Amino acid sequence: MGDYTKILPVILSGGAGSRLWPLSRQSAAKQFLPLAGSKTMIQDTADRTRGPDFLPPVFICNASHIDLIDEQIDDYGAIIVEPEGRNTGPCAVVAALHALSLDPDALILLAPADHVIERPDVFLDALRRAAPIAADGHHVTFGMTPDHPATGFGYIQQGKTIADGVFEIESFREKPDEVTAKSYLASGNYHWNSGIFLFKPSLLIEEMAALASECAEPARQSYAQAKHQDRVIHLDAQSFAQCKPEPIDIALMERTSKGAVLPCDLGWRDVGSFRAYRDLHAAGEEAVIIGDGYAHDSAGSLIDTDGPLVALIGLENVGVIVRDGRVLVVELDASQDVKEIVNWLKADNRTDKL
Structure with a gap:
């Protein structure tokens, strides 16, 4: 060798x-x-x-x-x-x-x-x-x-x-x-x-x-x-x-x-989507909550908030992400498409939101 x-x-x-x-x-x-x-x-x-x-x-x-x-x-x-x-x-x-x-x-x-x-x-x-x-x-x-x-x-x-x-x-x-x-x-x-x-x-x-x-x-x-x-x-x-x-x-x-x-x-x-991020924190169907959140009857969902209380009722496979006044609500199986929001913000000259 x-x-x-x-x-x-x-x-x-x-x-x-x-x-x-x-x-x-x-x-x-x-x-x-x-x-x-x-x-x-x-x-x-x-x-x-x-x-x-x-x-x-x-x-x-x-x-x-x-x-x-x-x-x-x-x-x-x-x-x-x-x-x-x-x-x-x-x-x-x-x-x-x-x-x-x-x-x-x-x-x-x-x-x-x-x-x-x-x-x-x-x-x-x-x-x-x-x-x-x-x-x-x-x-x-x-x-x-x-x-x-x-x-x-x-x-x-x-x-x-x-x-x-x-x-x-x-x-x-x-x-x-x-x-x-x-x-x-x-x-x-x-x-x-x-x-x-x-x-x-x-x-x-x-x-x-x-x-x-x-x-x-x-x-x-x-x-x-x-x-x-x-x-x-x-x-x-x-x-x-x-x-x-x-x-x-x-x-x-x-x-x-x-x-x-x-x-x-x-x-x-490879944490390349909010689906992968959620699965990183839980292998089962329970909701993952990071920050001030509450979920009821919302299997497989994700809440990650940096301040405002987020409550989720009756929605499965949904992600709610809050950071510095920016809020994303996404069906987790579609979370690969979040980049389209970034593309839209760039095209709309709203780079302050990126």
């Missing part, structure tokens, strides 16, 4: 959490909120990757997140600032270039800032198992063991065995309908696509240049021309704007012959 020294956690914090408005807003995106415990989501993400196996974490974010990261994270290596969002493909190239500048033998762990992992010890064990595979020339992703036929996630189909518990990637599948999702679950060969990756930096740069040059070359230029201010690195805006906005899943993982998947059961949750 290939050698590596340490793992560099690169935590992606560019999202605004628009599906969780008004809980998540521009001034406090969801990764900076304590949605799953006493610590914020970004603090939990950083804490999972502390210790002798890891370099201090690096964050990739937009300019509005610099102060929040600095306030919430005690020890970090750098904050890399995106001039605009261009998806995760360019971010991966920038991460690889930065890793090479720190330690040519380090691996990169690319991870979103806003995921819940309830079994961090299992996650660390999975990283230790994946590291020699990545060092030996595979791009490793972590497939989450599905426990229900979810239609809101992409899936990874495992192929031939590479090593014990690590497999070639047979295919990536987009979000399926319920019938297809049930067939995936029954087969035992499909895993949720977590968006967590472990790469060898030099190999990632080489393959991105060959397979996704429209992402890779402008990203390389933006890092080479970046402005450094203490631990903050501002990517060059003109170069970065030329990056093709592709996710790393498409830019690299769906095109490479060197992809690998390590299935694992981490207690993983």
Whole structure:
């Protein structure tokens, strides 16, 4: 197996959490909120990757997140600032270039800032198992063991065995309908696509240049021309704007012959909607109440209020969210569409409400 020294956690914090408005807003995106415990989501993400196996974490974010990261994270290596969002493909190239500048033998762990992992010890064990595979020339992703036929996630189909518990990637599948999702679950060969990756930096740069040059070359230029201010690195805006906005899943993982998947059961949750947020706090049908609320005959509902009393009677699967004078009432099965409110507010020039 290939050698590596340490793992560099690169935590992606560019999202605004628009599906969780008004809980998540521009001034406090969801990764900076304590949605799953006493610590914020970004603090939990950083804490999972502390210790002798890891370099201090690096964050990739937009300019509005610099102060929040600095306030919430005690020890970090750098904050890399995106001039605009261009998806995760360019971010991966920038991460690889930065890793090479720190330690040519380090691996990169690319991870979103806003995921819940309830079994961090299992996650660390999975990283230790994946590291020699990545060092030996595979791009490793972590497939989450599905426990229900979810239609809101992409899936990874495992192929031939590479090593014990690590497999070639047979295919990536987009979000399926319920019938297809049930067939995936029954087969035992499909895993949720977590968006967590472990790469060898030099190999990632080489393959991105060959397979996704429209992402890779402008990203390389933006890092080479970046402005450094203490631990903050501002990517060059003109170069970065030329990056093709592709996710790393498409830019690299769906095109490479060197992809690998390590299935694992981490207690993983992507809190991407109010349905997922409600389910994070209760497995049964009882109403979840955070703040001053009351619910009667309202199974599966959610109240989260920062002050005003909210009372709910006879409405099932409904979410009522109150933050700083903003009120959202949503049928939880339609909560993926909350982003449409954010789009409307932007189009109506009401950005003070975001």
